[in-house]
Amino acid sequence: MPSKILTRFGVNQLCWFMLIALLPLTIAGTVCYFFVKGQVKRDAINELELEARAIQGNIVYVLGENLARIVDFSSDGFIRDSTKTQALPGADAGAVRRDLNKHLEVNKRSLNPNILEVFVIDTTGRVVASTSDNRVGEDVSEKQYFKQPFLHFEQTGPLFSREEVPADNAGEPDLxxxxxxxxxxxxxxxxxxxxxxxIDVLLNTMLPVPNTGDEEAKASVRDHIYIANKDNFILVASKNPGETHLRNLTGTYVVERAIAEGRVVIDTYKDLWGRRVLGVAVPVRETNWVILAERDYKTAFAPLGRIRNLFIILNSSAALMAFLVSFFVSRNMSTAVRKLRDGTEMVARGDLDHRIELKRKDELKDLSLSFNEMTKKLKDYTEERARRAEELRKTQKQLFQAEKMSSLGTLASGIAHEVNNPLSYIMNNIELVKDYIGDIISTKEQVINEKGFLSTLEEMESCLKDAKAGTEQIRKTISAVYEFSHPGRDKLDYVDINKTIDDSLKVVWHELKYKAKVTKDYAELPKILCYPHYLVQVFTNLFLNAASAILETGEIRIKTYHQGQTICIEISDTGVGIPEENLKRIFDPFFTTKDVGKGTGLGLSIVYNLITQAEGSIEVTSAVGKGTTFKITLPLRRESDVSST
Incomplete structure (x- = not known):
């Protein structure tokens, strides 16, 4: 979505609106879809189970009909008598067998076209008569259909049995x-x-397919039903019963489960042709057979396709409506949010007179009014803060200057001594030169010719050199005091730290030279960008503090070095040290341990503020009776770094 139409806030709002609008519909549609899917599956399962149950009833009827027929055959007196006669010694077994075979063919097998053969077995398991001549004489003593009737007779009386066996001609089972x-x-x-x-007698048990008049449609909806035995062989199938490959293993586990568990088994699996089907396996308790009814999975769930399409149409329509509504609402809000954003950017750039006007009657309108009120108060606060900052700056400068004047008071006697000594020998030398000049004037030409004239000139030159040196010393002392006491200009400059330390030492040298030995350990340092006169005041205060901490004589050590992107200065003394309880307070304004009138308590506070303004840091370590060390760390800054701050 182009940013000119919707802001990021608008896009987020649009997404949330769409989510809120579509989520309930999606959840409801999904729940409905799965509910309908479950119902369709249950209906398909019920239909398949009803078909299987109907076939189960037909099978029981067919089996009962055939079992009743064989029981009826067993009550035939001619068959019983012929069977007994063949077993008697001296009987014409061949003639009896021919009559019995004819009787079985004419009076028994011809009663039903599904009867393929009727045969009689003696007690030894040998076929003694049959409608099929090639079976006569066959030993079937190991067949279950021979053993089972005797087993049932021994246990409960003369019952019947049934068994499916492969036919001789086609490899298909017969009953x-x-x-x-x-x-x-x-x-x-x-x-x-x-x-x-x-086995085709079982085909009569299959339900007829409804005549729809459309063979292609009829084939697409026809269920696949077949009967399998305990060995997982298909006995008969509703589709393509003549195909021999249908007589192979079914390849599905539902048959074994139905036989083993003795209950209906329902599952989804792949059939013999690899198609996904929904299957219902119903066991036939009277036999070890299973009726397996299958329906193509796509056919079973075809109604879901129509429901899915309807759901897609409804969801798409709802999504379109939700999008249009959400888009217009989000665009309306985006316009207001954009004005608020632009207003904050204008204020951030310093335009505190900017006001936001929204033609709305909601919380965003209240927000714009609050923003305008905030901007007005911010402008008033900024002006007041600028005024107070200016007052604070002036007061700070006054305090710095007051501290300088206080330090000058401390240095006054030493400065006088530093100036009086040169002045005294300057005056003495001037008197000598005056006397020499008077002597030269009084003697005139006579003196010029004397040897002592040259020595007099040399002595005058020496006096003048000493006077010049004295005046230079006075100039340096006064210049250093002036640089220290002058308020200075707030101008950044590149400063040589080692030279600045030496300049500070000149200011306080008269306070140090009689009390401490100054040891310097200077490293070669790059110049740093800072306010020079601030550093002079920092070092001067630290040197004066070091001198006041040394009671008689001691040592002041100065060390400078370069560490990464910083310059480090360490100033150590062998003075009395600072008690641990005072270390945390030494940088507090007006904190001092000196007697009243001997200190303002602003020296170290000013040092701390000046170092902090230079984006540096100052640390102090001290041991009572051993001395104190101040470590100053200053950054190597460029002009761009300073201007950005």
């Missing part, structure tokens, strides 16, 4: 239903009778 043949009088087993039924 075999069997039950015992028992003696009518003795109720003892005399053999087993069995029906082999085509």
């Amino acid at each position: 075999i239903f069997s039950t015992l043949l028992t003696d009518k009088l003795l109720h003892t087993p005399i053999g087993v009778i069995a029906n082999r039924v085509s």
Whole structure:
């Protein structure tokens, strides 16, 4: 969004408005979507389970019908008698078998087209009669359909069994239903009778697909249902039942779970063709079979697509409306915020007469009024602060000058001594020169020819040199005192620290030379930018304090060195030292330990302020009876650094 339309504040407001507007709708839509998805899934599962349950009922009916038929066959007297006769010694087994085979074919197998074979097994497990000639004589004693009826008979009586076995011709399973043949009088087993039924009988259990008139649409919505046995083989499928690959393993774990757990299992997985499907596995308790009903996942959740599209349309419309409303609201607020921002920038640049005018009736209007009132008070405060700062500066200068005058009072006797000594020998030398000149005038030409005339001139020259040296000493002393006592000019200059220290020593030398030995350890230093006369006052005060701390005689050590981007000056003395309880107060204004009238208490306070103004620092360490050390650190500043501050 261009900055001319919306400020960052406006963009943030727009984003928040959009979030507040769309978040509830998004949450509601998401909850609704998942709720509908769950409902669609439940409906699809219910439909699949109903189909499977219906097929389950059909299977039970078909199985019951075939089991009832085999039980009916077992009650046929001709079959029982023929089976017993074949087992008798001397009987014409071949003739009996032919009659029995004919009876089984005409009167039993032909009753239902799904019956593929009817056969009789004697008690040894050998097929003695069959509608299929190639089975006669086959040993089936290890088959379950032979063993199970005898097992049930031994435990509970003559029951029937059923089993699916591969057919000989196509590799597809067939169903075999069997039950015992028992003696009518003795109720003892005399053999087993069995029906082999085509697996296609189970196809009749599949629900018919509704006739929609559109085969392509019918195929797209048709569920895939098949029946699998305990070995996970497909017995029959609702789609493409003739394809042999459908008889292979199903490759899905829901069949095992349904058989193992004996309950309905529902899950989503990939079918034999790798398609994602929703499956419901329903176990058939009467058998070890499972009815598996599958529906293509996309087909099952097709209604969600329409709901999703509707949700997208509603959300897009709501987002557009929310954006338009939020945009106009944010732009309106951005205009007001921009005026406030511009106003603060104008005030920050020093325009305290600037006022903000907003044509609104809300909190932003109140904020602009408060801002204008604040600006007015800030202007008044700034003017008052400038006035007080000027007064403070004048007072500070007066205090600095007062401290200088106080120091001059301390130096007065020494200055007089420094001036009187040169003056006395200047006057004596002038008298000598006057006498020499008088002698020259009185003697006139005679003196000129004498040898003593040259020596007189030499003595006069020596006197004049001494007088000149004395006057130079007086000039230097007076110049140093003048530089110290003069208020000075507030002008920055590059200063040689070592020379400034020497100039300060000249001012106080008469106070030091009889009490302390001055030791200098100067390093070669770059010049620093500062106020020269301020440094002279700093060093002068520190030297006077050092002198006053030395009771009789001692030493003052001065050391300068360069450390990184700073210049360090250490001034140490061997005086009485400062008690620890006074170290924290020595820079406080008017704090002094001297007798009344001997100190103002401003010296070290002024030193601290002057060093701080130069963006430096001053530290003090002291030991009572050993002495005190002041360490001054000053930065190496350029003119640009000073002007920026």
